[in-house]
C-alpha cells in the first residue's frame with residue numbers, strides 16, 4: 616500500500632473512479648451474499664427444514680455464513696428458535712419482533728437483540744416444540760462467536776477501508792459490513808409486517824413488500840411465507856420473483872440440495888377461493904344462510 620491509495624488523496628480521477636466502483640460493488644456483493652446465506656441457510660434450512668442437504672454441504676454453508684456475516688454472525692440455534700416463535704406468535708405480544716406491538720423500529724430491534732442473547736447464551740428455558748433440528752457447530756457458534764472476535768472482524772473491515780477506500784464517504788458502508796445480519800433482519804421484520812400488499816388473509820399483519828425482492832433475496836414476501844411456511848419458494852403469483860429460490864433451483868439441479876419432498880405454495884384469486892369454500896360448505900339443495908368468506 617502506498618501513500619497515493621489513501622483516502623481521497625493523490626490518485627488520478629480514473630483510478631479513483633474505478634476504485635470507488637470496486638468498493639460499491641464489494642458492498643453490494645457482500646449485502647447479497649450475506650442475505651442469501653441468511654435466508655437460504657439460517658431461515659429456510661435451519662429454522663424450517665424446507666429441504667435437505669448432505670452433512671458436508673451443511674458444514675460448507677455453515678462455514679460460509681460464519682465467514683460472510685463476520686462480526687454479526689447469527690447463531691443458527693438462536694435464529695431458528697426465535698424464528699419459530701415468530702411464526703407461532705406472529706404479531707401477538709409474544710412475537711419476538713412485531714412492529715404492531717412495539718412503539719418504534721429501534722425498540723423492536725432492541726427487544727429482539729435481548730431475546731436473541733438470552734436464547735444464544737441459554738439463559739432461558741425453550742419450549743420443546745421450538746427446539747432441535749437446527750445446524751450446530753460448537754466451534755463456530757460458541758468458541759469463535761464472542762465480542763473479542765467480533766471486534767477483531769470489525770477492525771479488519773475498518774483497516775481495509777481506511778487503507779484502500781478512495782473517498783471518505785465510502786466509510787458509510789462500514790456499519791453495514793459490521794452489522795449485516797441484524798440489518799437484514801430489521802428490514803424484513805419491520806417492512807415485512809408493516810408495508811406492502813397481502814395475497815392471503817391471516818390473523819397476523821404479514822405483508823409482501825416488493826414483487827421482485829432485490830433487497831433481501833425473497834424474505835420480503837412475508838405474507839406468502841406465513842401462509843406457506845414450509846415452501847422453499849416465497850413467491851406465489853406470476854409477477855412475483857424470489858431470487859433466493861432461483862439460486863436454490865440451481866442448487867437442486869446440481870444435487871447440492873434436495874427439494875423433492877418440499878411443500879408447494881400456490882395462489883388462486885380470492886373469488887375462486889370464496890366460490891370453492893362456499894360450494895363446499897353449502898350444498899345447493901339446502902337453503903342455508905349465505906356462506907362465509909373462505910380463508
Ligand SMILES: [Zn+2]
Pocket residue numbers: 701705807808821837841
Ligand atoms: Zn414474519
Ligand SMILES: [Zn+2]
Pocket residue numbers: 658662663698702840844
Ligand atoms: Zn419463516
